[in-house]
Amino acid sequence: MARKFLYSIAIIIVLVIAGGFVLNIWSKELTRLAMVPSSGFVEQSPLEENAYQDPAMWFSRPGIGLDDPARWQPATRGEERALPRTAKPDPEFAVFFVHPTSYLDRSNWNAPLEEGESQRIAKLYVRGMASPFNRASEIWAPRYRQATFGAFLTDSADAQKSIEAAYSDVKQAYDFFMATVDADTPVVLVGHSQGSLHLLRLLREEVAGKPAADRIAAVYAAGWPISIAHDLPALGLPACATAQQAGCILSWSSYAEPADPGPVLEAYATSPGFDGQLRGESEILCTNPLTGSVGGSAPASSNAGTLVPQDDLSNGELVESYVPARCADNGLLLIGPPPEMGNAVLPGNNYHVYDIPLFWKNLQSDVVSRVGSWSSGR
Numbered sequence: 001m002a003r004k005f006l007y008s009i010a011i012i013i014v015l016v017i018a019g020g021f022v023l024n025i026w027s028k029e030l031t032r033l034a035m036v037p038s039s040g041f042v043e044q045s046p047l048e049e050n051a052y053q054d055p056a057m058w059f060s061r062p063g064i065g066l067d068d069p070a071r072w073q074p075a076t077r078g079e080e081r082a083l084p085r086t087a088k089p090d091p092e093f094a095v096f097f098v099h100p101t102s103y104l105d106r107s108n109w110n111a112p113l114e115e116g117e118s119q120r121i122a123k124l125y126v127r128g129m130a131s132p133f134n135r136a137s138e139i140w141a142p143r144y145r146q147a148t149f150g151a152f153l154t155d156s157a158d159a160q161k162s163i164e165a166a167y168s169d170v171k172q173a174y175d176f177f178m179a180t181v182d183a184d185t186p187v188v189l190v191g192h193s194q195g196s197l198h199l200l201r202l203l204r205e206e207v208a209g210k211p212a213a214d215r216i217a218a219v220y221a222a223g224w225p226i227s228i229a230h231d232l233p234a235l236g237l238p239a240c241a242t243a244q245q246a247g248c249i250l251s252w253s254s255y256a257e258p259a260d261p262g263p264v265l266e267a268y269a270t271s272p273g274f275d276g277q278l279r280g281e282s283e284i285l286c287t288n289p290l291t292g293s294v295g296g297s298a299p300a301s302s303n304a305g306t307l308v309p310q311d312d313l314s315n316g317e318l319v320e321s322y323v324p325a326r327c328a329d330n331g332l333l334l335i336g337p338p339p340e341m342g343n344a345v346l347p348g349n350n351y352h353v354y355d356i357p358l359f360w361k362n363l364q365s366d367v368v369s370r371v372g373s374w375s376s377g378r
Contacts, residue, residue: 035149036106036150036151037108037109037148041159044110044165047169047172052142052173052177053176056143057142057143057173059122059123059141060097060126060130060139060141061141062140068139069130070097070126070127071139072134073131074131074307074315074316074318075317075318076317076319077318077319090136090137091186091372091375093138093185093186093187093217093367094137094138094139094177094181094185094188095130095133095136095139095140095188095190095367096141096173096174096177096189096190097130097133097191098142098144098170098191098194098195098196098198098199099130099146099195100191100192100193101147101149101194102118103118103149106148108148109148109159109162110147110165110166111148112145113145118146119143122146126141127313128309128313128316128356129190129356130190131307132356132359132361132363133188133190133367134364135367136367138181138185140173140177142169142170142173144166144170144173145165145166147159147162147165147194151163171202174206183215185215186215186217186246186371187215187216188217189220190219190220190222191221192222192224192355193223193224203237203249204235204236204274208236210236213237214247216237216247217371218240218246218248218249218367218374219248219249221249221250221251222251222252222253222355225251225264225268225285226251226284226285227268227279227282227284228282229273229279229282230275230277231273231285232285234274234275235274237249239251239285239294240292240293240294242292242293243291243292244369244370245373246370246374246377248370250287250289251287252286252287252333252355253284253286253332253352253355254332254333254334254335254352254355255332255351256334256335256336256337256338256339256345257334257337257338258349259332259334260348261330261350263348265330268284269281283331284331285331286328286332288327289363290303290325290359291325292366292369294327295327296326297325297326297327300321300336302325302362303321303322303323303324303359303362304320305320305360305362306319306320306322306323306339306357306358306360308339308357309342309357310342311342313342313344318360325358325359
């Protein structure tokens with residue numbers, strides 16, 4: 001599933017990068033040639049046992065201060081119209097955020113931690129995707145040696161080793177996070193795309209059926225399709241049925257209309273689920289971020305604030321009532337006619353890069369509600 005899903009995403013990202021070229025000349029073979037490393041996998045030296053004690057190994061963590069990208073609070077367009085925030089204090093909770101792929105280079109199977117461009121982009125992703133959770137008492141977003149996009153375009157052993165290496169770093173960071181955060185503090189796990197892939201493995205191997213499950217207030221695994229029949233049972237937590245539910249999983253993949261999700265749905269159908277069976281036409285978990293429940297629809301007026309970015313993603317502003325949200329029969333989240341979000345919209349009206357920013361303000365409130373439910377249920 002990991003390879004096939006990100007394969008389809010990678011192809012359409014390459015098409016976007018192609019820009020002025022004739023898009024239909026790109027094939028799977030050319031995409032592999034452009035993005036899959038030609039050299040063999042170089043075994044990644046394990047990080048030092050105490051590596052994540054170093055603040056430099058985190059994009060975000062307590063103590064970074066004003067330079068912490070996850071603590072960014074964008075301005076709201078027409079600030080005077082915004083509803084006043086309640087005076088009720090937020091509950092304490094800790095967020096562990098795993099950023100999506102920012103490394104497209106084919107010179108390495110895994111992004112070197114000192115590689116400047118991928119780190120710059122990853123920091124922008126943290127700024128735009130972790131910031132909706134900035135009412136947390138703690139936000140932790142690790143740097144890790146992510147697998148390059150090309151690792152998801154091939155069946156090779158080298159590719160699998162690179163994904164394993166990336167997960168190893170994420171797990172080490174997660175272990176440090178869980179050991180550092182007070183045992184009575186609820187935990188929220190957040191990821192997108194490759195980040196969600198690693199989170200789902202953490203859930204299967206480190207949370208399901210273990211004491212850690214009792215600490216999880218919510219999991220936001222955006223930009224990654226989860227089969228309700230073949231994946232969800234292995235994760236140890238249910239889907240979030242209502243906005244007040246805690247200890248549950250939210251997931252969605254955003255498309256404007258008319259949507260053309262063919263490549264993603266094909267990859268989903270032909271890939272094995274966590275139970276080893278093909279996912280086929282099994283139902284995809286679709287959380288509606290505007291309602292906090294599974295399925296259903298909500299008008300744009302229910303959207304408290306979309307983070308509309310500048311072209312370079314370095315800044316942006318919250319715009320109320322920008323997009324609606326409706327879970328379609330195929331399990332994808334439809335957001336109406338294509339909104340203007342910048343130049344990272346993928347072919348087929350795929351708003352993958354914007355899965356979290358589209359619903360920035362609603363997610364900010366959603367997580368506080370779920371943590372409150374978790375706390376009241378103790």
